[in-house]
Amino acid sequence: MFEYRHALVRMRLGESDRQIAKTHLMGRRKLAQVREIAETLGWLAPDTLLPNDAELSLALAGRSPVQPSTSSINPFQNDVRDWVKQGIAGIAIHTALVRKHGYTGAYSSVRRFIAKLKKDNPTATVMLDFNPGEAAQVDFGSGPEIIDAFTGEVTKTHFFVMTLAWSRHQYAEIVRDQKVETWLGCHRRAFEFFGGVPGKMIIDNLKSAIVKASFHDPQVQRSYAECAEGYQFLISPCPPREPQKKGRVESGVKYIKNNFMPLREFRTLRDANEQLRAWVMETAGNRIHGTTKEKPLTLFAETEKHVLRPLPSVPPEMAVWAQVKLHGNCHVEFRRSFYSAPYRLVHQELWLRATEKTVQLFDGIELVAIHPRLPRPGSKSTLEDHLPPDAKAYIMHDPQWCLAQAEKVGPACLSFIDELFSDKVLDNLRAAQGALRLKKKYGAKRLEAACQRALDHNDIRYCTVKRILEKGLDVLPRPVFHEEVKEIYTGKSKYCRELSGILQ
Known part of the structure; x- marks a missing residue:
């Protein structure tokens, strides 16, 4: 409206459309339209008052020579509106339109439609106010890749940042991962750095802290809940997909990425954290903050430090x-x-x-x-x-145990067990354990006799000893195996030839 009023003033001074257009105020075609409307309504008369902005806007409404075009997205606008509300990216929306509806338009049409939606439905936020010591905001951010100067190992890192909501003083640490124990350890070191505990932690819905994100009923990770009880602070997770609720620490993470990380070299993780700690206490802590217009370190030292909750006399165990x-x-x-x-x-x-x-x-x-x-x-x-x-017996009753138990039974049993373990193919540990367990049922004396009989027949197997005991063969007189063979093969028989010479 200011440009239109300025054009009317020049027209009332007698300047032509060509002269006004040379000032790059607006084009000659539009000036001609404005002059026509002004002459019709009598605005060019020197003795009349210029119209106010509302009257001018009403008179010029709908007289633009360029009519707005119809977007090719209109047939699918309901779907696109829902997807935009879900935070889906424009390129993904364009791909979905092509796949589901056979859309033939360009991605630029989708981009313009989304921009118009956001312009027609702007998102407004409220600046939250906090009292000193009331709350801190916590977040992780992607850190630098550190190449160890001694080993050459490349380590991907993350920033842990805790920002006090009132003073904007912050604790920052570079860590290797975002595991639960890392999350808890960073909290402990942050509280020790501040010398106290804020009343509330405003956090994102990371898995180290929140098991199930929910707008109304978030489920806190049991480890983090135990930490909160020990240090006596409340956990305040942001609603899902609303990171702006902790905008102060979000800004703190960006500030570290843009002002600390560039043009620095880190030899090790320890060296990186030493540099970060010095930067926080010197550069970041002593800058004039854009919102508070004060130095964060000064606000913290003069006020907020003294109202934080004291650290517990015995630090709670991090579990x-x-x-x-x-x-x-x-x-x-x-x-x-x-x-x-x-x-x-x-x-x-x-x-x-x-x-x-x-x-x-x-x-x-x-x-x-x-x-x-x-x-x-x-x-x-x-x-x-x-x-x-069964498994415990197998593990505990090793070969040395078996030999010791066999020795208590007798020399024949010891020889039998030793022969079992001398096998070059089979691991006979179970066979030895089974043979020794026969002592409970038949007694040591009979087991010794059974082992002796098995040795006499050179049949070193668990099933042989078991069969001897089951059939009562161990109580029979011990045969002289060599003499029996000699008697058989030196006797007269029509089925075998004379072998006495072989047995001599």
């Missing part, structure tokens, strides 16, 4: 909770290591609680196992009482 399944081998897997639990709970869901030093397993509220934390992947911690009786 990771996870639901695990007890596999058929009587072990659960956690962080690529294995921990045993009682065999009666096989194929059931258990709760696992892991600290820096221990791993505990719970069946409901009952503690059923406790192990030392294994640092190396692939390691295994097994308690013998957790194994089924």
Whole structure:
């Protein structure tokens, strides 16, 4: 309207459309239309008042020579509106229109339609106010790739950032992952850095903190809930897909990416964190913040530091909770290591609680196992009482145990067991264990005799000893096997030739 009023003033001063167009105010065609309307309504008379913006807008409405075109998206606008509300990208919307509706238009049509939707339905937000010490906002951001100067190992990293909502003072740390234990450890170090605990944590719905995101009923990760109880702060997750609810830490992450990361070299992860800590305390903490117009470090030191909740006298133990399944081998897997639990709970869901030093397993509220934390992947911690009786007997009754038990029975039994273990093909551990178990049923004396008889016949098998005992052959007089053979082969028989010379 200002341009139209300016054009009317020049017309009233007697300037032609050509002269006005040279000022690049508007084109000659539009000036001609404006002059026609002004002459009709009497606006060019020197003694009349210029119309106000409302009158001018009403008079010029609908007189544009360029009529708005109809968008090719209109037949599908309901679908497009729903997709835009869901936050789907424009290129994905264009692909879906082509696939589902056979749309032949260009992506630029989709882009213009989406831009018009956003212009007609602008999103307005409210600037939230917080009292000193009331809240902190927490988030992760993608960090730099660090090439270790000594090993050459390339490490992908993340930023952990906790920003105090009132003073904008922040704690930042570069970490390797976003696991639960990393999330909890960063919270502990942030509280120690600030020297106190804010009353509320405004967070995103990352899996380390929120198991199930929901607008009304979010489900908090058990480990994070235990941390909140220990430090006495409230957890306030943002609604799903609404990160603007924690815009202060979002801005803090961008500030680190744009002002700290560029043009820096990091030798190791430790070196990167030392540089980041110095930057936070010197550059970031002493800048004039764009919103508060004050230095974050000054606001924190003078006011907010003194109203934070005090740290607990005994730091709460940081523990990771996870639901695990007890596999058929009587072990659960956690962080690529294995921990045993009682065999009666096989194929059931258990709760696992892991600290820096221990791993505990719970069946409901009952503690059923406790192990030392294994640092190396692939390691295994097994308690013998957790194994089924058969498996426990097999593991405990090794060859040395079998030989020791056989020696208690007698020399024949010891020789029999030793012959079993001398086999160069078969692992006869189960055979030896089975033979020794026959002692419970038949007694040591009969087992010794049965082993002797098996040795006499050179039949070193478990089933031989068992058959001898079952048929009572062990109580028969011991045969002199060599003399019997000699008698058979030196006797007169029409079925065999004289072999006495061979036996001499």
